[in-house]
Each structure stands twice: as C-alpha cells, then as structure tokens.
Amino acid sequence: MRQGPSAWLLLVPAGAWLLGMLVLPLVVVVVFSFGERGAAGGYVPAFTFANYLNLGARWAAFRNTLTLAPLGTLACLIIAYPLAYFLALRAPARWRTLLLILVIVPFWTSILIRTYAWIFLLGGQGIPALLEALGLGAPRLINTPFAVLVGIVYGYLPLMVFPIYVSLERLDRRLLEASADLGSPPWRAFLQVTLPLSLPGVATGCMxxxxxxxxxxxxxxxxxxxxxxxxxxxxxxxxxxSRNWPFGAAVAAALVLVMLVTVTLYMRLVRRWAGGRDDVSLM
Amino acid sequence: MRLYALAVYLFLYIPIGVIALFSFNAGRHASQFQGFSLQWYGRALANPLVMEALGTSLRVAFVAALLATLCGTAAALALSSLAGPLRRLFDALIYVAVMIPGIVIGIATLIALVTLFDRVNPALAVLWPASGQAPQLGMGQASLIAAHGLFAMALVILIVRARIAGMDRSLIEASADLGATPFGTFRQVTLPQIAPGILAGFLLGFTFSFDDFIIAFFVAGSETTLPVYVFSSIRRGVTPEINAIGTMVLAVSLALLILAQAILRRGRRQGSGG
Known part of the structure; x- marks a missing residue:
C-alpha cells in the first residue's frame, strides 16, 4: 500500500474514537481525583490531595485485591500448567486443536452466567446439600474467600492455559531428545529444559x-x-x-497505578530471570 | 496425565452443564431434577422485561460491532503501511484500551459523559428555537455503543492487522504492475484476503458487547441490557428462569464463537493455499 494522505484519513475515525472515549475519559478521572465532592455528590473543581490521602479508608479493598489476585493467579497457574503441558506435548495431534478450543471457548462466553453457575453449585442446595446427603456435614461454601477463589480459577483458567501452551508447543523437541540421549532422567529434562523454556508463556499468562x-x-x-x-x-x-466521584476517581487512579507498577516490576523481574530474553510478549 | 486433563475439562464444563440441565427442570427447586419441561424458557420469553433487555443487548452489540469493524479495519489498513511516532501512538492507545480494566473504562466514561452532558444540555436549551422542546443528551444506548465499540475496535484492529501481516504482498505488487488502480487492488486482492479477519473481528466484538456486564452497569443509564437484568435478578434470588436465560446467552455466544473460528480457519487455509 502506498503511504499518502489517504492513509491518514483512514486513521481519523479510529483516532477520534480512541481520543474521545479513552484518552479524554481517563484524563477526566485524573482531574476529578484532585477535586472535591459536591453537596449532592458529583464533582466540584479544586486541587487537593485529600482524596489520595484518604485512600486508607479503602485499605481493606486494596488488601483483599492484593492478596486474592496473586493467590488466584497462582492457583490458575498450578492448575493450568499440567493441562497446557498435556495439550502441547502429550495429547494426540489430531485432537489437539479441538481440545485447545474447548479450553478457550468458556473465556469468550458470559463471565456473569459462568459465575452464576457457581452460586447455584456452592449455594445451600448445591454441593453442601450433596455432601450432607453423603453424611459429610454441610459446610458453608458460598460467600467465603474459598468461593471467590473457585470463581477466579473457573473464570480465568483459559487465559492461563493458552500462553503456556503456545510456549510449550514452540519448544524444540530435539532438546528433550538430546537431554534423554545424554542420560538425563525425564524429571531433570523437565526442570532443566522444558520448564525454563516455558517461562515466557508462564509470565504472559500470570500477567x-x-x-x-x-x-x-x-x-x-x-x-x-x-x-x-x-x-x-x-x-x-x-x-x-455514595456518589463520591472525586474519591472514587482517586481509587480508580490508584488501582491503575498499582497495576502499572506491579506489571512493570514483574516484567523486569521476568526479563532478568529469563536471561534477557525479549519474547515475553502479550499476544 | 489424561485423567488430570479430563478432570480439568469436567471442572470447566460441569457448571455450565448443570445450569443447562436445570433450565429444563420441571420443578422449582434447585436441589432435585423433577422431570423435563420447557416452562422456564416459556416464562423467560414471555417476560417483557427480559425481551426488552434482550432487544437492547442485541441492538447495542450489533451497532457497536459494526461501527468498530468499519473504523477498526480502516485503521488496521492504514497502520500496516505506517511507521514512526503516529504508529507507536496508536499501538500504545490500542494496548491501553485492551489492558485497562473494564470497570475503570466504565467509570471514566460515566463521569466524562455525564459532565459533558451537564455542560451541553443548558447550551442546547438556550440555542434551541423557543417553539420546541430542546433535546436532552443523556446516558443510554448511544453512550453504551460508544464504550463497547471502543474495546471491540481494538480487537478488530489487532485481528485484522495480524491478517494483513500474514498476507501475500506479491499479489498486491502484481496487481499494481498489471495496471489496477489502488482501489481496484484493494477490492479484488486485499479485501478477499483480509475478509475472514474482518468478519471474525465483528463476531468477537459482538460477543464481547453482548456478554459485557461491567461497562454496561456504569454507562447504560436507564437502559437495561440482558447481563444487567440477570445481575439484578440474581440479587433478588436464584430462580429457574435465570437458568433458562443463562443457557440461551451461553448458546448465543457459543454459536457466534464457533462461527468466528470456522471463518478464521477457512480463511487461513485459503490464504496459505492461494
């Protein structure tokens, strides 16, 4: 394609959309986060750091998020890795694509309905009733951190399996053969060859x-x-x-900031860990 | 290993299966299956609130995906021949659009648009001729389309650009050498090759919008989409009717996904074969 004025014209609608519905709203959030709350809620222009200094009032929410998000990520990783390994290296080749699609499909269906399914299963008439009928007692499952963790794993497992699968699938199998020829037991081949080479996928999935x-x-x-x-x-x-927009804006800004900082640190760590490899891509 | 994989697949599909199974339950109780019945589907489909929410969801998803596909495809075509700061700016913005949590997008859109409308509406009222009622801008389907379309557009750009990158460039050169106009080349060479990507992008954008709850929760104003309706009914208690609605929602997304996959795969085969 030739580069010319027409290329610029093609970018105008998308550019306007990104500007109007992404950049401007995010700027508004930052501006509002320094404002004050109006008498009836909403926003009054001001320049104050009070909202940020008040973030401690929502510390419990940040603490829960920063505990359960890493924990949920870890749980996803532990469950996803063996499955990705199976799909990439052990599953029969002609079933592989179908099996992979079956993992990814749930991710593209309604998370609301899939989470609702667990209300149904963990609620009083679901698994607890089943356990009681078996004489194992009736534990309370719904509305606990455990239930949230189950929901997290259920919701996000597909997103973890896929990148790990991709990195394992690209792995040069001759390395494994060489390792076996040189007399390494399978577990050593896994620890010294397979696992390190799959780390970029692990990093992408975790992130x-x-x-x-x-x-x-x-x-x-x-x-x-x-x-x-x-x-x-x-x-x-x-x-x-409670319609406290300025404080809410500060919480949202803090959330994005914490996210950016964690992800940047994590990427740095992974890059160093992977020995300067640069293929820790997101897509 | 096989057993482990089987267990994970059961974990992924049993909850969905249970919902589908109990949507056909003749009885009201969640604990036991009391025979096959379609009564909950009948009730859901006869409920005007459900049908209205479904209509809103379908309309919003269709228009958002359509606009996103048009703007996104145009942008992907332009970006493929572009380098330099503008390209990097777009890459960064698309990245931000995909990575920022939906809840932050919802909040940002809500407060930006409400603030904008609060400024514009009085101005409209002043400028409007005295004979008529001035229109009032507010949150609703249009704002939801704009917010959903943004994410859908980022998806379309990523998918179509991947498609363009995998395209056989020599065909374009050949077409130009044979004297085709740039538009002729686009219509007869480029478009057929990237069409599967465009269509898949549309379907994924539609699925995203149709399934999204969190952005709609903030941005839809007084309008109710199907996910928002389901969320508020769940708060009032679990009913078999929700199982029926949920099963239908899952079926719609599944059908669209299978379609998108089939189109992409067929396109890939044709692309590599031609």
Missing amino acids: LVFILLMGEFLIPAMLGGGKVFFVGNALVDLFLQ
Whole structure:
C-alpha cells in the first residue's frame, strides 16, 4: 500500500474514537481525583490531595485485591500448567486443536452466567446439600474467600492455559531428545529444559490473569457476598451508591497505578530471570 | 496425565452443564431434577422485561460491532503501511484500551459523559428555537455503543492487522504492475484476503458487547441490557428462569464463537493455499 494522505484519513475515525472515549475519559478521572465532592455528590473543581490521602479508608479493598489476585493467579497457574503441558506435548495431534478450543471457548462466553453457575453449585442446595446427603456435614461454601477463589480459577483458567501452551508447543523437541540421549532422567529434562523454556508463556499468562483480577468486580460481588470485596466493589459503591466521584476517581487512579507498577516490576523481574530474553510478549 | 486433563475439562464444563440441565427442570427447586419441561424458557420469553433487555443487548452489540469493524479495519489498513511516532501512538492507545480494566473504562466514561452532558444540555436549551422542546443528551444506548465499540475496535484492529501481516504482498505488487488502480487492488486482492479477519473481528466484538456486564452497569443509564437484568435478578434470588436465560446467552455466544473460528480457519487455509 502506498503511504499518502489517504492513509491518514483512514486513521481519523479510529483516532477520534480512541481520543474521545479513552484518552479524554481517563484524563477526566485524573482531574476529578484532585477535586472535591459536591453537596449532592458529583464533582466540584479544586486541587487537593485529600482524596489520595484518604485512600486508607479503602485499605481493606486494596488488601483483599492484593492478596486474592496473586493467590488466584497462582492457583490458575498450578492448575493450568499440567493441562497446557498435556495439550502441547502429550495429547494426540489430531485432537489437539479441538481440545485447545474447548479450553478457550468458556473465556469468550458470559463471565456473569459462568459465575452464576457457581452460586447455584456452592449455594445451600448445591454441593453442601450433596455432601450432607453423603453424611459429610454441610459446610458453608458460598460467600467465603474459598468461593471467590473457585470463581477466579473457573473464570480465568483459559487465559492461563493458552500462553503456556503456545510456549510449550514452540519448544524444540530435539532438546528433550538430546537431554534423554545424554542420560538425563525425564524429571531433570523437565526442570532443566522444558520448564525454563516455558517461562515466557508462564509470565504472559500470570500477567494477563493478574491484570484482569485487579479490576475484578463480578466474582467477589456474586460469590463473596459482601464479605470478600475487591477494589472493583469499592468503586461500584463509590460511584453508584455514595456518589463520591472525586474519591472514587482517586481509587480508580490508584488501582491503575498499582497495576502499572506491579506489571512493570514483574516484567523486569521476568526479563532478568529469563536471561534477557525479549519474547515475553502479550499476544 | 489424561485423567488430570479430563478432570480439568469436567471442572470447566460441569457448571455450565448443570445450569443447562436445570433450565429444563420441571420443578422449582434447585436441589432435585423433577422431570423435563420447557416452562422456564416459556416464562423467560414471555417476560417483557427480559425481551426488552434482550432487544437492547442485541441492538447495542450489533451497532457497536459494526461501527468498530468499519473504523477498526480502516485503521488496521492504514497502520500496516505506517511507521514512526503516529504508529507507536496508536499501538500504545490500542494496548491501553485492551489492558485497562473494564470497570475503570466504565467509570471514566460515566463521569466524562455525564459532565459533558451537564455542560451541553443548558447550551442546547438556550440555542434551541423557543417553539420546541430542546433535546436532552443523556446516558443510554448511544453512550453504551460508544464504550463497547471502543474495546471491540481494538480487537478488530489487532485481528485484522495480524491478517494483513500474514498476507501475500506479491499479489498486491502484481496487481499494481498489471495496471489496477489502488482501489481496484484493494477490492479484488486485499479485501478477499483480509475478509475472514474482518468478519471474525465483528463476531468477537459482538460477543464481547453482548456478554459485557461491567461497562454496561456504569454507562447504560436507564437502559437495561440482558447481563444487567440477570445481575439484578440474581440479587433478588436464584430462580429457574435465570437458568433458562443463562443457557440461551451461553448458546448465543457459543454459536457466534464457533462461527468466528470456522471463518478464521477457512480463511487461513485459503490464504496459505492461494
């Protein structure tokens, strides 16, 4: 394609959309976060750091998010890795694509309905009733941190499997053969060849899941029963119930900031760990 | 290993299966299955609130995906021949659009648009001729389309650009050498090759909008989309009707996904074969 004025024209609609619906709103959030709350809610222009200094009032939400998001990411990783390994290296070749699609499909269906399924399963008439019928007691499952964790793993597992699968699938199998020829037992080949070479996929998966978990609202709202709440739940409360926009804007800005800092640190760490490899890509 | 994989697949699909199964339950109780019945589907489809929410969801998803596909495809075409700061700026913005949590996008759009409308509406009222009622701008389907379309557009750009990158460039050169106009080349060579990407982008954008809850929760104003309706009904208690609605929602997304996959795969085969 020739580069000319026409190329610029083609960019105008997308550019205007990104500017009007992404850049400007995000700037508004930053501006509002330094403002003051009006008498009836909303925003009064001002320049104050009071909202940021008040962030401690929502410390519990940040603490829950920063505990359960890494924990949920770890749980996803532990469950996803063996599956990705199976799909990439052990599954019969002609089933591989179908099996992979079956993992990814749930991610593209409604997270609301999938989380609702767990309300149904963990609720009083679901698994607890089943356990009781088996004489194992009736533990309370819904509205606990455990329920939130199950919801997280259920919701985000596909996102973890896919990048790990991709990095394992690209792995040069001759390295494994060489390792076996040189007399390494399989577990050593795994630790010294397979695992290090799959780390970029692990890093990508962890980051994707972690980023999405930081902004999670639905899973804690539906499975945590108001006891386990994330920053997302605090945001919904601040914007839709108490209508404290400037403070809400500060919480949102802080959330994005924490996210950016964690992700940057994590990327640095992974880069160093992977010995300067640069293929820790996101897509 | 196989057993482990089987267990994970069961974990992924049993909850969905249970919802689907109990949507056909004749009884009201979640604990036991009391025979096959379609009554909950009948009730859901006869509920005017459900049908209105479904209509809103479908309209918003269609328009948002359509606009996103048009703007996104145009941008992807332009970006493929572009380098330098403008390209990097767009890459960064698309990255931000995909990575910023939906909840932050929802909040940002809400407060930006409400503030804008608060400024514009009085001005409209002053400027409007005295004979008529001045229109009032507010949150609703249009703002939701704009917010959903943004994410859908980022998806379309990523998918179509990947498609353009995998395209056979020599065909374009050949077409130009044979004297085709740039538009002729686009219509007869480029477009057929990237069409599967465009279509898949549209379907994924539609699925995203149709399934999204969190952005709609903030941006839809007084309008109710199907996910927002389901969320508020769940708060009032679990009913078999929700199982039926949920099963239908899952079925719609599944059908669209399978379609998108089939189109992309067929396109890939044709692309590599031609």
